[in-house]
Amino acid sequence: MIEDKNQQRTPLSEFGEFGLIDHLTKNFKIQQKSTVKSIGDDAAVLNFKNKNIVVTTDMLVEGVHFDLSYVPLKHLGYKAVIVNLSDVYAMNARATQVTVSVAVSNRFPVEALEELYAGIETAASIYNIDVVGGDTTSSTTGLLISVTAIGEVETSHETYRSGAKPNDLLVVSGDLGGAYMGLQVLEREKEVYKVNPQNQPDLSLYTYIIERQLKPEARKDIVKLLEDLKVKPTSMIDVSDGLSSEIIHLCKNSKVGCDLYEEKIPLDPQVISTCEEFNIDSTTVALNGGEDYELLFTISQDDYPKIKANPHLTVIGHMKEAKEGMHLVTRADTRIPIKAQGWKNFNA
Amino acid sequence: MIEDKNQQRTPLSEFGEFGLIDHLTKNFKIQQKSTVKSIGDDAAVLNFKNKNIVVTTDMLVEGVHFDLSYVPLKHLGYKAVIVNLSDVYAMNARATQVTVSVAVSNRFPVEALEELYAGIETAASIYNIDVVGGDTTSSTTGLLISVTAIGEVETSHETYRSGAKPNDLLVVSGDLGGAYMGLQVLEREKEVYKVNPQNQPDLSLYTYIIERQLKPEARKDIVKLLEDLKVKPTSMIDVSDGLSSEIIHLCKNSKVGCDLYEEKIPLDPQVISTCEEFNIDSTTVALNGGEDYELLFTISQDDYPKIKANPHLTVIGHMKEAKEGMHLVTRADTRIPIKAQGWKNFNA
Numbered sequence: 101m102i103e104d105k106n107q108q109r110t111p112l113s114e115f116g117e118f119g120l121i122d123h124l125t126k127n128f129k130i131q132q133k134s135t136v137k138s139i140g141d142d143a144a145v146l147n148f149k150n151k152n153i154v155v156t157t158d159m160l161v162e163g164v165h166f167d168l169s170y171v172p173l174k175h176l177g178y179k180a181v182i183v184n185l186s187d188v189y190a191m192n193a194r195a196t197q198v199t200v201s202v203a204v205s206n207r208f209p210v211e212a213l214e215e216l217y218a219g220i221e222t223a224a225s226i227y228n229i230d231v232v233g234g235d236t237t238s239s240t241t242g243l244l245i246s247v248t249a250i251g252e253v254e255t256s257h258e259t260y261r262s263g264a265k266p267n268d269l270l271v272v273s274g275d276l277g278g279a280y281m282g283l284q285v286l287e288r289e290k291e292v293y294k295v296n297p298q299n300q301p302d303l304s305l306y307t308y309i310i311e312r313q314l315k316p317e318a319r320k321d322i323v324k325l326l327e328d329l330k331v332k333p334t335s336m337i338d339v340s341d342g343l344s345s346e347i348i349h350l351c352k353n354s355k356v357g358c359d360l361y362e363e364k365i366p367l368d369p370q371v372i373s374t375c376e377e378f379n380i381d382s383t384t385v386a387l388n389g390g391e392d393y394e395l396l397f398t399i400s401q402d403d404y405p406k407i408k409a410n411p412h413l414t415v416i417g418h419m420k421e422a423k424e425g426m427h428l429v430t431r432a433d434t435r436i437p438i439k440a441q442g443w444k445n446f447n448a
Numbered sequence: 449m450i451e452d453k454n455q456q457r458t459p460l461s462e463f464g465e466f467g468l469i470d471h472l473t474k475n476f477k478i479q480q481k482s483t484v485k486s487i488g489d490d491a492a493v494l495n496f497k498n499k500n501i502v503v504t505t506d507m508l509v510e511g512v513h514f515d516l517s518y519v520p521l522k523h524l525g526y527k528a529v530i531v532n533l534s535d536v537y538a539m540n541a542r543a544t545q546v547t548v549s550v551a552v553s554n555r556f557p558v559e560a561l562e563e564l565y566a567g568i569e570t571a572a573s574i575y576n577i578d579v580v581g582g583d584t585t586s587s588t589t590g591l592l593i594s595v596t597a598i599g600e601v602e603t604s605h606e607t608y609r610s611g612a613k614p615n616d617l618l619v620v621s622g623d624l625g626g627a628y629m630g631l632q633v634l635e636r637e638k639e640v641y642k643v644n645p646q647n648q649p650d651l652s653l654y655t656y657i658i659e660r661q662l663k664p665e666a667r668k669d670i671v672k673l674l675e676d677l678k679v680k681p682t683s684m685i686d687v688s689d690g691l692s693s694e695i696i697h698l699c700k701n702s703k704v705g706c707d708l709y710e711e712k713i714p715l716d717p718q719v720i721s722t723c724e725e726f727n728i729d730s731t732t733v734a735l736n737g738g739e740d741y742e743l744l745f746t747i748s749q750d751d752y753p754k755i756k757a758n759p760h761l762t763v764i765g766h767m768k769e770a771k772e773g774m775h776l777v778t779r780a781d782t783r784i785p786i787k788a789q790g791w792k793n794f795n796a
Binding site: 136137140141142143144145146147148149150151152153154155156157158159161162163164165187188190191193197199201203232233234235237238239240241242244246248249250251253258260261262336337338353 | 484485488489490491492493494495496497498499500501502503504505506507509510511512513535536538539541545547549551580581582583585586587588589590592594596597598599601606608609610684685686701
């Protein structure tokens, strides 16, 4: 929220449509063997031998998915890649390439796009993926980023949303609700800033949850961990819209029911304390908050010994017959039907 | 430009984020063997055996690439797919799948998106490709469509921008300048309509060029033709930004020069007559107009006998040493350097 008035501003019109994408991607390195040819022709060329490939796409829109008054552009570029990689990992696949399209209005200087692409490059470098294509165009108003991610997977490893069976255990990586609570803190600080721009916010109590919101990570490590543990999930999905709606996806696609135990839901202490401060129920936040990009999956009970000691994984419930429905079993041992909420961003 | 006031308008908020994409894609059929799993999971799964795959992405933005006052949504959906397929064909590859992301404001009812997706489905059906992924989100203002296209190609068939050699012949499919002149006619009619909404335009003189603008086709047939003729182009690109900038791309990537003969540039009679009517030079239109989605390629002179009688292909020049530069040889036999113009859509 602190603007450097002396920053350089090169108008986008200095570059043609072609020059700009070349300029922004010139430092990008190729790391994947499957990338035969990257940016610079009509299309990229890839070769995955005989492996299956997975493809997924996601868009981030200014004013809908992010607010540039507190999201640094570098973080935004990073996040735009991460949310797509998360979908690849949710197939139990290895992410290998992305294409990135950006629509941007003239109010952004070239330096802003450089920041955005620096974030994209950082994500590519950390997650060891290649940026193999892109399109940069103008928009009449805001900023919009559309990413397509590609990955590879052995047929024997593929994990869909549809394979869960009754009695399978429901497992989640990491902890939930952090990204949502980070957003609440940022929104509050934005309001404070509007009233008093001189106010210097103390965010030291919220470092973890703000990072969960601004710089989420995709759980590449969990895919690797499951492989090392020789656990093949029976179904898997990433937690982008909140635990409720992801459980419903798994149950509907697998034609099963589910009992989710409230007391088992993993919450970071910072999420719990911030929920208390904001007077919000932490279970509601975990169920409906979204944007945690953890992996939610089911495993056969036979695999329980392999995962039970792992600090990254928490068993939060088990699957049942479809006719038994989907329920949250509360700490008070009451059963509440699970309903989707997620991000209803079409509601005016 | 004629609005049916009685049309049904279902607000987007009637569907959740998930319901909408399911609703819009429920009739889409899978036609490609390489599509293992389509829409409905975190990612699509594809298998191309040991072939190379090509990936390309392109975005269309309201107010920049299209004007909904004269572009029907169905045509827009069709065109958004076509412009991407064209890039796949420009690699001498076979298009197999697309993913489609749409950002749309609340001013559009569900019926508008249905129209858009009907166009996408029509393109998929005609070009025999599968729509395997998508994202539908809200935008704060206009409509934006981002498409990623995937195709397959045998390594021996791959054609880059970089393979042209001095003395190779420069060949273009179809004819040029039509899409640009169609746009001029549509823009003129829009101005007339603003002044007098009762005016019923007579567009019968412009049917071909308007169709070139509103419903362009990608030259899948040319890729097939070249295969049947056993001609492998030494380099290839699609004509999306105008002949000048495409020639420059081929020359720069191949490190060659070029002589382009003005008298050889293929023009439809409707382009010529409309250029006369608008008092625009038809060569300028062909060089800088763009959006024709023809294929521009180079072939070895040895292959000339195989293509010379073909009505779809025109030899328009030949490649030279890089140091000789890139020139248009006019009808008056003067030599004018070729400069890029293309679509400078970042200029305010």
